Amino acid sequence: MNIKRYLASAGLLLALGAPAAIAHPLDGLTAEEYQKINKILRDQKVVDDNTLYPLIELKEPTKEEVLSWKEGDQIDREAKVQLTSPQGFKEAVVNITKGTVESTTPIKGQPMVLFTEFMDALQGALANPDMIAGLKKRGLTPEQAFCLPLTAGNFLTDEYENSRLMKVPCYKVPEGSNFYAKPIEGLFAVYDIGKKEVLRVIDTGVIDGPKDNWGYTEKEVAEREPLRPEMNPAKLSQPSGPNYKITGSHLEWDMWRMNFRVDKRPGLVVSNLDVKDGDKWRSVIYQSHLSEVFVPYMDPTEGWYWRTYMDSGEYGFGLFLSPLRSGVDCPDYATFLPATIADDKGNPLTIPNAICVFERSIGDPAWRHFEVFAQTPEKPVPAEGRPASELVVRTASEVGNYDYLIDYRLQPDGQIRIMIGATGLDAVKGVASTSMNDPTAAQDTAHGTLIAQNLVAANHDHYFNFRIDFDVDQPDNHFGTMDIVPAKVDAKNPRRTMWTVQHTMPKTEMEARYQLSAMKPRYFMISDPSREGYLGQEPGWMIHHGDVAYGPFDFANDPPMKRNAYIEYSVWNTVYNIDQQYAGGKYAMQSDGSDTLPQWVKANKPLMGKDIVTWFTAGFHHIPRMEDWPVMSTEWKTIHIEPHNFFAHNPALTIRNAK
Numbered sequence: 078m079n080i081k082r083y084l085a086s087a088g089l090l091l092a093l094g095a096p097a098a099i100a101h102p103l104d105g106l107t108a109e110e111y112q113k114i115n116k117i118l119r120d121q122k123v124v125d126d127n128t129l130y131p132l133i134e135l136k137e138p139t140k141e142e143v144l145s146w147k148e149g150d151q152i153d154r155e156a157k158v159q160l161t162s163p164q165g166f167k168e169a170v171v172n173i174t175k176g177t178v179e180s181t182t183p184i185k186g187q188p189m190v191l192f193t194e195f196m197d198a199l200q201g202a203l204a205n206p207d208m209i210a211g212l213k214k215r216g217l218t219p220e221q222a223f224c225l226p227l228t229a230g231n232f233l234t235d236e237y238e239n240s241r242l243m244k245v246p247c248y249k250v251p252e253g254s255n256f257y258a259k260p261i262e263g264l265f266a267v268y269d270i271g272k273k274e275v276l277r278v279i280d281t282g283v284i285d286g287p288k289d290n291w292g293y294t295e296k297e298v299a300e301r302e303p304l305r306p307e308m309n310p311a312k313l314s315q316p317s318g319p320n321y322k323i324t325g326s327h328l329e330w331d332m333w334r335m336n337f338r339v340d341k342r343p344g345l346v347v348s349n350l351d352v353k354d355g356d357k358w359r360s361v362i363y364q365s366h367l368s369e370v371f372v373p374y375m376d377p378t379e380g381w382y383w384r385t386y387m388d389s390g391e392y393g394f395g396l397f398l399s400p401l402r403s404g405v406d407c408p409d410y411a412t413f414l415p416a417t418i419a420d421d422k423g424n425p426l427t428i429p430n431a432i433c434v435f436e437r438s439i440g441d442p443a444w445r446h447f448e449v450f451a452q453t454p455e456k457p458v459p460a461e462g463r464p465a466s467e468l469v470v471r472t473a474s475e476v477g478n479y480d481y482l483i484d485y486r487l488q489p490d491g492q493i494r495i496m497i498g499a500t501g502l503d504a505v506k507g508v509a510s511t512s513m514n515d516p517t518a519a520q521d522t523a524h525g526t527l528i529a530q531n532l533v534a535a536n537h538d539h540y541f542n543f544r545i546d547f548d549v550d551q552p553d554n555h556f557g558t559m560d561i562v563p564a565k566v567d568a569k570n571p572r573r574t575m576w577t578v579q580h581t582m583p584k585t586e587m588e589a590r591y592q593l594s595a596m597k598p599r600y601f602m603i604s605d606p607s608r609e610g611y612l613g614q615e616p617g618w619m620i621h622h623g624d625v626a627y628g629p630f631d632f633a634n635d636p637p638m639k640r641n642a643y644i645e646y647s648v649w650n651t652v653y654n655i656d657q658q659y660a661g662g663k664y665a666m667q668s669d670g671s672d673t674l675p676q677w678v679k680a681n682k683p684l685m686g687k688d689i690v691t692w693f694t695a696g697f698h699h700i701p702r703m704e705d706w707p708v709m710s711t712e713w714k715t716i717h718i719e720p721h722n723f724f725a726h727n728p729a730l731t732i733r734n735a736k
Contacts, residue, residue, distance in 0.1 A: 100325040102138050102152045103348040103364075105338030108417050108425035114156050114171050115423045121178045123169060124160060124423075131188035132159040132393075133419040134340050136170060137655065140363065140552060140688070143349075155179070158423075159188045186664025186672070187241055189342065189393050190228065193421045194241075194270035198226035202245035202266035207278035211264040212247075215283055222247045223256060225477065226268065228391045230383045231667040232636045241271035241667065244383060253292030255502070255707055257478050258532075262286055262507035265380055281379055286507035287531035291707040313408045313437050320436060321468060323412060330436065330468045332728060333487045334358065337470060339416035339431060342659070343367045344394030345472045345483055352491065354724055361618060363548040365495070367394055367483060367541065368692065369661040370476075371641040374504070375536040376524040381506065384537075385637035386477075390665025394474040394481070400430040401473055406482075411435035416472075433471050441465045443490055443729045463732040465489075478502040481541075482711070490729035493718040495695075497541045500711040503534035503701050526701040534701030538628060540644045542660045542674075542694045543716060546653065549617055549723075550605040552688040556589060556650050557582040559619070561598040584685060586678040589650035593625045601648055602721060606686060614722040623647065624714035626696035632675075639670035644694055649674055653688035660692055 106114075114133060118124040136155035137143070146152060153174040160167055166184040171177075202208055203219040212222055229242040236242070245266040249259035263281040268274070290297070298304065321330035328335055335350040343366040350362040370388035374381055388394065395418050403409045416431035445462030452458055470485045482498035508521035511530040518527065525535040547554060557580055564577035583589040593599065604617030625647040630638045632645050643649065643660040651657060651674070659665070662672035670676070674692060695714045704710070720728075 100148075100327060101336050101349075102143050102146050103135070103336055103338065103346075104326045105340065105346075105417065106133065106135055106156060106419075108427070110154065110156070110173050111417070111419050111423060111425040113173055113176075114158060117171050117173070117176050117178060118158065118160070118169065118423075120176075123178055123181060124162075127161075128423075129161045129191055129193060129421045130158060130419055130423040131161075131166070131191050131421075132341055133157070133423060134342065135338075139655065140653070144552070159184065160423075184664065186662075186668065187666040188664060189391055189396075189666060190226075190243070190270070191421050192396075194243075195226050197273050198243045198245055198266075198268040198270050199224050201273060201275055202226070202247070202268055202278075205266060205275040205278060207280075208247075208264070208266050208275070211278060211280045212261070214280075215261060215264070217249065217261070221250050222261060223250050224248075224266075226270075227384065227477070228386060228666060229267070230385045230637055231640065231669060232383070233639075233669060237667055240269050242276075243268050243270055246380065249286075251290065251292075253290045253297050254294045255291045257502050257505060258289065258291040258707065259287050260505055260507045260532075263380065279379060284507050284509060285531070287529065289530065291529065293708045313410070313435075315408075315410045315436070319410075319412065319434075321412075321434065323414075323434065328434065328470070330487065331489050332491070333468065337432070339395050339398065339418065339428075339472070340366075341393050341395040341418045342389055344389075344398060344474055345432065345470070345485070347470070347485055350493075352720075354728075359550055359723075360548045361493075363546040363552070365485075365543060365545045366658075368544040368659050369540075369542045369641070369643075369665065370394070370481070371538075371540040371542075371644060371661070372479075373538055373637050373641075375538075376506070378524070381524075381535060384504070384535075385641075387641065387661050387665040387668075388476040388479075388481075390659060390661050390668075392476050394472075394476070394483075397474045397476050398428050398431045399473050399475045399480070400428065401433045401471065402430075406473060407433035407469075407471060408435050408437065431472060434469070435471075436466055436468045438464055438466050443488075443732055444727065463729060464735045475501065478504050488729075489732055490727060491720040491724060495543060495545075495716040495718070497695055497714045498711045499539055499697075499714070500709050502708055503528065503705050504537070505529075505532045505534050505706075507531055508533045526703070528701055528703045528706040532706070534705065536701070537699050538626060538696060539699060539714075540626070540641070540694050540696040541714065542643055542692060544658060544660070544690060544692055545716075545718075546688075546690045547603040547618060548688070549603050550608050552653070553607070553686050554689050555582060555602075555604045555606045555615065555617075555686065556684055556689050556691070557602045557604070558591070559600045559602055582685065583650070585681045585683055586649075586651055587681045589648075589684055590646040590678065591648040592627065592645075593623070593647050601691070603689065603691065604721075610722050611725040612722070616723040617721045618718055618723060619721045620648070620691070620693060621717040621719050623693060623716040624695045624697060626698050628698070636670075640665075640668050640673070642670060642675040643673060643692065644696065645675070647694050647696075649678060649692040650684060651677060651690050651692070652682045652684065653690050657690075660694075 170179040224247040346366040374384040411433040413430040414432040443465035447460035480501035484496035486494040510518040564575040601620040604615035610616040660674040
């Protein structure tokens with residue numbers, strides 16, 4: 078199989094992008110800047126023709142510089158560059174404006190996987206004599222196998238010292254659209270992508286795997302069973318054009334404005350999210366982005382226990398952004414925008430249609446009231462109300478078998494929703510069972526669900542951690558909780574139980590980490606202590622709720638959980654540190670958990686009146702079901718943010734009636 082040709086058609090091998098002007102200090106790096114970075118490093122003799130670049134990203138100016146910046150001001154553009162060298166990985170800081178290399182230091186850790194390494198592992202595994210022999214035992218040749226290199230985690234043994242490991246299971250080359258329908262179970266290679274060699278091949282025995290191709294294109298589905306009758310389409314439209322304006326990376330719509338860019342690791346980055354209060358712009362969020370995605374599988378067998386992926390830090394949500402499809406991923410009237418990142422050689426790559434922006438009526442009222450007392454037989458009075466709409470900024474990343482949509486949804490009533498949509502294909506293993514009546518079924522489904530004949534999808538979790546740097550009116554804020562607690566009721570009162578709100582402000586970082594429970598309702602408040610609100614309260618914004626999940630994990634002794642211990646609590650708060658961007662650490666691949674959010678907070682810095690960063694993990698447990706196969710319906714999870722005593726009244730009051 079020509080995997081390079083497949084990946085090219087999937088949009089992973091991309092074309093050089095068009096120039097883009099810098100309009101804001103937090104704009105993403107442009108094609109010209111990537112080229113200039115490469116030239117500066119070559120001119121300074123830091124790199125040569127053999128150098129590869131796991132990551133090149135903007136080195137952001139300080140927050141003080143950004144907040145004081147005005148259009149026309151000059152701030153040096155800098156980049157952080159991770160690169161290979163004969164001595165190992167290094168990080169350089171390149172001043173693009175001055176054309177200089179500011180520093181070069183060795184990297185203590187493993188950067189994210191290079192595409193070149195991915196290809197080396199795929200081809201190296203298939204060329205190994207033991208892998209060829211294992212395939213032959215199953216009646217297959219290397220040409221009939223499609224292998225998928227996967228990060229191997231870190232189980233803190235000697236094998237993970239001075240190595241850079243991937244494990245490489247394989248599938249039968251598909252006869253249709255589904256690359257995952259026919260896993261070659263019980264056979265995989267352990268490959269060191271640093272040394273470019275197969276360390277060993279694991280063969281736990283031949284399993285007579287699935288026969289069904291399980292294609293999911295319309296043509297393939299129609300060959301399996303009749304399609305539904307055609308229906309009259311219900312479509313979104315905006316015939317008069319959009320109400321938003323996009324200038325470079327700057328977006329304005331209704332009461333909102335913000336900047337956005339795409340980085341190779343987190344994907345979509347939103348900055349300077351402001352809201353208009355009357356005729357004044359007020360800041361809400363300085364920056365928000367995906368911090369890490371952790372997907373641990375719950376199958377303890379030899380071929381599965383190590384599948385504990387950190388999808389953002391190991392692979393890159395920006396790298397695996399897929400072009401959005403008009404009429405499917407986004408309405409056909411949406412604005413589609415490209416994203417430019419760097420390839421392994423440091424050259425610019427443009428992903429077409431990587432971002433879509435659109436507004437839509439959601440078919441609901443923003444608010445309404447029907448007044449029964451205003452009604453008369455002669456003159457019925459209809460309900461007063463306004464239509465609800467929202468602005469959506471969307472991306473979609475395909476990381477292996479899963480597709481993840483990331484939305485920022487803004488509403489005219491001041492609500493912000495960060496939405497995560499999980500779809501794509503279940504990761505499946507080949508088994509002997511074709512039904513739960515088979516004698517092998519109990520063992521085959523001990524850690525998952527039989528979702529099709531000879532296919533089990535393993536139980537697993539999805540955790541999405543977001544770094545949200547609130548700057549409510551200014552950087553220095555208060556953080557507190559509003560807890561629903563039992564109220565003291567006078568013994569003479571006929572009511573025996575009521576609740577009240579208890580306001581609590583944690584003093585330090587260690588105090589400001591929280592689990593969410595419906596049995597202990599709690600809301601999280603970020604407010605401006607220097608400003609008095611319209612009625613005397615501290616104006617603020619709150620995380621109202623979100624989708625969360627907790628597992629019975631051992632965070633002290635289980636290596637994957639030590640590396641991702643931030644999932645023990647859904648909410649964390651830290652004092653702003655520009656170097657603390659990712660909850661799972663700067664170098665996620667084969668990390669040991671020492672550079673992570675749970676370790677940072679042990680400094681236990683005071684929070685009151687500081688520049689506070691809030692970290693929120695949305696998550697869910699995935700117990701697979703037959704309805705997930707051969708492709709999953711989109712499962713949406715949310716982080717819900719809304720104003721709290723920030724405005725003088727409901728901002729949606731001033732929405733005009735629909736025409």
